[in-house]
Amino acid sequence: MRAPIYQFSLLSFLLVAGCTTYWQQKKAAPAPTTQFQQQPYSGNAFDEHIRSTEARSPADEQAGFTLPPGFEIELFASEPQIGKPINLAFDAKGRLWVTQSVEYPFPAQPGNGHDRLTILEDRDHDGKADTFIPVSDTLNIPIGIMPVQDGAVAFSIPNVYQLSDANGDDQIETSRRLLGPFGFKDTHGMVNHFRRGFDGWIHACHGFTNLSKIAGTDGDSLTLGSGNTFRFRADGSRVEQTTFGRVNPFGLTFDDWGYLYSSDCHSSPLYQLIRGAEYPYFGRLPEGIGFAPIMKPHEREATALSGLALSSGTTFPKPYRNSLFMGDVVKCRIYRSSYAFKGSSPVGKMEEDFLRSTDPWFRPADIVQGPDGALYVADFYNRIIGHYEVPLDNPGRDHVLGRIWRITYKGQVDKTGLKDWTKADVNELLDGLSADNLSVRMTVADQLIHRIGKAAVKPVEDFLNRRKTAETAYAQGLWILFQLGALPDETLLRALRHPQSLVRTHALRIVREMKTPGTPFQEPVKTALNDANPHVQRAAVEALTTYPTLETVKTLVAFQQKIPAFDTHLAYTTRLCLRDLLRAKPLGTQATLTAWNQLDQIALTESLIGVNTVYASEFLLKTLKTVSLPKETELKMLRQTALYLPVAQRDDLVRFIIRKYQGDPGSQYKLFTVIQQSIKQQGGQVDESVRKWGIALAQSLIVPPAPDWTYALEGNLYLKDLPVAIRIPPVTTLLSPDIRMFGFDLGGLKGVVRSPVFTAPASLEFSTVNYNLKTNTDPENRVQLRLADDTTQIIARKSFLKANDYQAETVTWDLQAYQGKRVYLELVDQSAGLIWVGNFKTNAIQVPAINPKEQGEQQRFAIETAGESGITALEPTIQNLLSSPSTAYFIKVASMRALLRLAPERYATQAVSFLSDDSSPQPYRKEIAGMLGEFPLAQTGKALADGLKKTTGDVQLELLKALATNSDGKDLILKQVRNGILYTRILRQPGLEDRLLLNASPQQLAEFTQLTAYLSPIDETREALIKDRLAHLDASATGGRQIFVQNCSPCHQINKDGGMIGPQLDGIGSWGSQSLATKILDPNRNISEAFRTYTIKLKNGSVKTGLFRREEAASVVYANAAGEEFFVPKKDIAESQASRYTLMPDHFGQTIPQDQFNQLLGYLLSVK
Structure with a gap:
């Protein structure tokens, strides 16, 4: 049965006419005066999570778009024919498949979905869809979509499905689960942006928060957390993870070289993905070989980036080719980033916004380049786009309106892309491989592989033998033969020697995809490491991993040392490939037992540091014992060694560290904390050598040297650590990363930082970094020089202009009139930003030799160790720190905790006395109250009960949380409420309620329920x-x-x-x-x-x-x-x-x- 096709019949005319009347009525109403009328693309109207403006008609929305000169935007489709588009994909007939959701953000119950998959077709090629074919209206928040031969592959909660259309009537006869179930507790990312790769696999993004365990029919499973990308066979036979990390990737696109680019909502806007690489994620610190490089940092983008398209072909003018287009659904615009290669590494550059809108409802959720060369934009047109910023059930969320926009340059189109490739014969398809537009070439290749099949082998081979076959077409032909299982060795060998570097690159990528490429290719791949083109070199590195031998390891180790520093992606790829080879125990063990010269040994450690095994740790320790390395490198290697060295060798490691860093307790401290972490990770016990080492460190670190630089903080209690620190200059300042800058650690801390007194030279030159945010009313930041013997005299001063980003300056003062006088420098930070100094051109003054922040951490560690290890000899020192008015509050907190550990009954009374001392800051008293819950109530209960009578507000709440950690404390709290001493709502306080209910007895649960039964909602x-x-x-x-x-x-x-x-x-x-x-x-x-x-x-x-x-x-x-x-x-x-x-x-x-x-x-x- 043929699918119903919606064309512009009387019915559709009436629908559109009705919709037009609606928008005319809306337009007749007077428009409210809003901020965006003065600032048409920003302002309050764009800052609201719930837009206060009303929806516009498609025509009115279109009138509010601004594009660069020559670019045109037209409406391709809108409500009522479509609604709420999420992802877009073109098929071989040039039709646009659109996933849409009225259910979002709440998934429907299984089997009750009403979301749609629709095919849109522009039959008369006038730039507007005129045919709408409903494929399915029973989906459940569908996102990723990929048309394939005889149907489509689509994600719909909770699976990726194969939707089969065997007779070509655009109706789904059968639906089969390919992969799943995927997690969907968060519905605003999930499984999105299906892209067919040169390799024939379908590549996809896995969205925010969800945890998914999936497997292909081969049974090999993988677990995906928040973020990540993966690829899968279109028949569901296998799935593989391709990258790790990031937060909410929502956009994928390939380039001619075969690189895959992706956008992300939090970690960084743009990436050129490296297969197997690890990327940043919330709270994750770089480990092992570190995170893969970014393509560009966050600049003016919001953290709601959606869709990614790369301009391919010639329909856009040259400055706009080789550009990546990315939507921002919060700022209602489309960004353009150009990029250039430095070696094989893309360096992105943010250009002027490509599209801006005066309509705060414009939500560009996806962007794809069509076969005609135009950009197609899915507009999830809505008053609300935030998933967590606005309650999911807010009635302001629109479930009806949606548009798709089409952008061209002066109406130019690629007519090659207008062809219906499903009707093309082999010769026409071969001609199509020479298309400028990559999406057309990929479509043509799919037709040759999946429709023509084995009958395409001979014609494609002949095509490759033509003299004038374009390099992009040649590369595509290689992949076609490979996917058909018909790529002759001699053809691939010839491609590895091809005069065009793009062809050589793709030939090497094919070698990597071969399970057992065989010896004929090993030497050409190895030779390719010396290719003049860095893309060829990078592909060769990846291809060599298919030969997991010691010879390959040696080859890559030698190559690694030749990579220029600017080619960050090549350097990371090489470290990554070596790491993956060395993770295989037989080869890794063999490599670590091999004799290496010193340079190779050092190079090998750069990858072994990411191999979490005993043999890697032993090699790292052996290297540290025999090779002199920079201190930071040593510490990094020792951290890794400490985590994975066997327990039996821990004593040897401790002795080495103590001997290596004798007289350097700061470095010992860093490594001691790693060994502590290792013991906890392994679930082991602290051995005697570690315990004795910790005690010795505590005794040497508990009283740090008097600071030479001092600070006075204004109006802010800082309980975390010391607020002053040494930092390297931000990259944007262009100052050398070797320079050490000093000042308040975070912007927003106001006060004065003072240098030690020094003798004034004839002149003083130094560097500053100023960051004063966007405010024009903050007092200025300044650096000034005072006479030490008459502090009223400021003999030199530099004030700084407002700076919305880190701004570096060189300051030079002529001090000849004061040469030889005793002086000191002051950093006066009075802004919402910060001011740092460093790079002094005299030995008379320098930034501190030791980072004060690190010194504070070391002292805190010493105090905590004294408490944990029962070092009563340090008790008087800790008491003095607690009582001294000059002690930083975070040190006081550590001191109180240590004393409680040494003698809980004795010091609980002192701790409680602090709680009612109004002369102490409330945050400090809350910290003391909270820590009391860490100790057995049998020892502290009496003091806690007494403290409960003397405290109120937040301090009392922290004390209650401490009491609620055990059964006796729960009883006391419930009794106080029952007797009216505490008000009932306190039981519902976040943090307290959880503790009360955790492991509560049936009687306690019943009493809690009874007491809280009549509380009105706190909302x-x-x-x-x-x-x-x-x-x-x-x-x-x-x-x-x-x-x-x-x-x-x-x-x-x-x-x-x-x-x-x-x-x-x-x-x-x-x-x-x-x-x-x-x-x-x-x-x-x-x-x-x-x-x-x-x-x-x-x-x-x-x-x-x-x-x-x-x-x-x-x-x-x-x-x-x-x-x-x-x-x-x-x-x-x-x-x-x-x-x-x-x-x-x-x-x-x-x-x-x-x-x-x-x-x-x-x-x-x-x-x-």
Whole structure:
């Protein structure tokens, strides 16, 4: 039966006429005056998560687009024929397949989906779809789509399906699961952007948060977490992971060389993916060989990037070719990044925005280049696009409107692409292999492989033998024969020697795909490492991995040392391929037992550092004992060695470290912490040699040398660590990475940093880095020189202009009039940004020899070790640190914890006395209250009960959390509520409720239920608070950066400053005041599953709370509220319970008053 085809009949005319009338009525209404009328492409209307503007008709939306001169945009399709397009793909007939979802963001129940897959066709080639063929209307949030011979491959919750259309009527006769089930607890990424590769596999992205365990019919399974890419056979026979990491990749595209490019929503906008590589992910630190290189850093993009298209062919003018186009669904625009190769490495350059819209509803969810050379844009037209920023059930989410736009340059099209290739004979298909447009060539190749089949072999062979076959066509012909299993060895050998480097590159890629390429190719592949073209070299490196021999390892080790520093992708690929070869135990063992010269031995360690095995660790240690290396390299190798060296060899490692770094307790400390981590990962016990080493380190580090540089922090209690640090200059300053800069560690910390007194030279020259954000009202940053013997006299001063990015300057002062005088330098940081100094051109003054931040960490370690190891000899020193007014508060916290460990009963009373001491800052008192829960209630219970009577507010809440960790404490809390001493709602407080319910007895559960039965929903209170704060909001207030640093930066990062426990907040200003206020004041209203916390009860009775990070062999890794990772041995876990609450503190409504709230929102709204 033929599929119903929707053409412009009377029915469709009436539908469109009705829709037109609707839009005419909408247009007649007076338009409200909004910010975007003055700033048509930005402003408040684009910052709101729930757009306050109304929907426009397609014609009115089209009128609001701006493109570069000569480019034209036209409506290809819209509602009512389509709705909510997500992914686009063209078939061999030149028709556009579109996945659409009315269900999003909630998946339908199994079998009840109403989402559509539709084929759109422009039969008269006027740039507008005139035929709409419904393929399916029973899908469930379908995203990835790939038309194939006799049907399509599509993702629909929870599987990737083969949709079969055997008779060609565009109706699905059968549906078969190819892969799945995939996770779908988060529905805004899932499985997207299917792209057929030269290799014949279908490549895809795996989206945010979801955990998926899948397998092909061969039974070989893989597990995908948040992010990642994979490829699978179109028949479902096999699936392979191709990259690891990233956050929410949503876009893939190939280039002529066979490289695969991808966009990501958080880690970095653009990547040229390296197969097998690891990329950044929330909170993950680089390990082993490190993360693969990026193509370009985040600049003005938001973190909501969707779709990726590479202009191929000649329909666009030359400056716009070799460009990548990427949608931003938050900022409502399409970016263009050009790129150039440095060696084999692409270096992206952000160009002017390609398309901007005055309509805040424009949501470019996907971009593809069509066979006609035009760009097609899927517009998920909507008032709301945020998945977590706005509740999923918000009625403002539109489920009907959707458009597809078509962009051309002066109407130019590639007529070759207008052909119906399903009707082309072999000769026509061979001619099509010479098309300029890569998507056309890939389509033609699919027809030859899957429709013509074996009958295409001889014609393709003859085609390759033609003298004037274009290089791109030749490469495509090789892949066709390879996929048909008919590529003769002599043809491939000839291709490996082809005069065109692109052909040689593809020939090498084919060798890599061969399971057993055989000896005829080994020498040509090895020879290709010396090719003049870096793309050929890089493909040769990957191809050599198909020959897993010691000779291959030796060849790659030698080649690695010749790679120029600028070719980052080639260098990483070589390290990666060597690492993968060495991970195979027989070959890795053989390589580590081989005699190497010193340079080769060093080169080999660069890959072995990513091999998590005993033989690799032993080789690294042997190298360290015999070869002199830079200290940072040594420390990195020792960290890896410490993690994987057998327990029996740990004593030898400890002795080596102590001997190697005698007199350098700072380096010993770094390695001691790694060995501690190794013991926890392995679930082992601390051996005597490690314990004694720790005690010795604690004794040497507990009283650090007096600092030469000092600081005074204004109005900010900083409990995390020391706020001053040494840093390397940001890349954008173009200063050498060897320069050491010094100042406050994070932007937003205000105060003064002072140098030691020194003798004034005749002149003083140094470098500065200033970053003052976008505010024009902050006081200026400055550097000044004072006389030490008359501090009222400032003899030199440099003030800095506002800078929206890191800005470097060279400062030179003529000091001849003061030469020989005693002076000191001051960094006066008064802005929401920062000021650093360094690169002094005199020995009279230098940045500190030791990073103060590291010194603070070392002292904290020494104090904690004293407590954990029971070093009572250090007790007086720790008591002095606790009582000294000059001790930093984070050291005081560590001191109190250590004393409690040494004598809990004695020091619990002192700890509780601090809780009611109003002269101590509240954050400090809360820390003390929280730590009391780490100790047995039998020893601290009396003091805790006394403290409960003397505390209120947040300090009391922390104390209650401490009590709730065991049964006696739960009983005490419930009794206090029952007797009216505590108000009932306290039982529902985030953090406390979880602890109360964890491992509670049936009687305690019943009493909890009874006490809380009549509580009204707390959301009403929160909603009233949010409305009140917004009613009194003054977003022009300044100083918010400091509030951000104090409250948010341990977990959140802006412009690479801050922690990476929670989401990065670059571009957060686009959220708008309503959504920001809601997230700050009611963080548990809408939680991303990636940031859900767990309450962990240990077998010793203690309770921890943290964000799940990852699982190791013998331990589970979590992150705490300070943004720090901690390991919990699996054998120590009694119970782990997912929380209804996020790790984000829930008390900002009480701790951040209105004026500071205004400052914080003002700052966050400025981060665009």
